[in-house]
Amino acid sequence: MIDILGHRWLVDSLWTNRLVRAEVKINKNIIEFYQLQRQDPKEQPLLNKVKDYLNK
Numbered sequence: 001m002i003d004i005l006g007h008r009w010l011v012d013s014l015w016t017n018r019l020v021r022a023e024v025k026i027n028k029n030i031i032e033f034y035q036l037q038r039q040d041p042k043e044q045p046l047l048n049k050v051k052d053y054l055n056k
Contacts, residue, residue: 002022002033009033009048011033015047018036020047021036029053030049033049033050035047
């Protein structure tokens with residue numbers, strides 16, 4: 001779970017207590033959560049995408 005924009009979002013149940021990057025795309029009304037790893041900072045796979053976050 002991650003707290004962002006006053007809401008709590010489930011990112012990935014297998015990626016708990018780890019680094020996450022969140023991209024808020026206001027014009028598309030989505031938030032994308034990416035996996036971050038210190039060992040390979042260039043590798044940032046998508047963990048989850050929340051659509052219509054403004055309606056939550």
